[in-house]
Amino acid sequence: MAVEGEGWLMPADLEAHLLRKSVGTMAGHRDRCAACSRTPLPGELLYVLESAAAVCALCRATLSGSVRDSARTERVPAGERRLAVRPLAA
Numbered sequence: 001m002a003v004e005g006e007g008w009l010m011p012a013d014l015e016a017h018l019l020r021k022s023v024g025t026m027a028g029h030r031d032r033c034a035a036c037s038r039t040p041l042p043g044e045l046l047y048v049l050e051s052a053a054a055v056c057a058l059c060r061a062t063l064s065g066s067v068r069d070s071a072r073t074e075r076v077p078a079g080e081r082r083l084a085v086r087p088l089a090a
Helices: 011-027 065-069
Strands: 045-048 054-056 072-075
Touching: none
Parallel strands: none
Antiparallel strands: 045 054, 045 072
16 A cells, blocks of 8 residues: 655555666666667677667668678676676686
8 A cells, every 4th residue: 555654655665666766777877779779688799880879689680781890899788887807817
């Protein structure tokens, strides 16, 4: 049951509020395909074109050969922070 008091929310409402707030915050920082607006999965490759637009592997297949070959690749990170990669000791 939703009960709202003077500036505070009951636990059930608080949980829903925090969930909506966190999803909204994450949505602004996500990588998206410029062609289809799909959000790629963590670990999937995004192809960054010379125009700085990023496209997914599905949309890259529809590009012409010269545009497709000139794109650089970036892997979608698994978390909000990118992981540091360090060489192992020999």
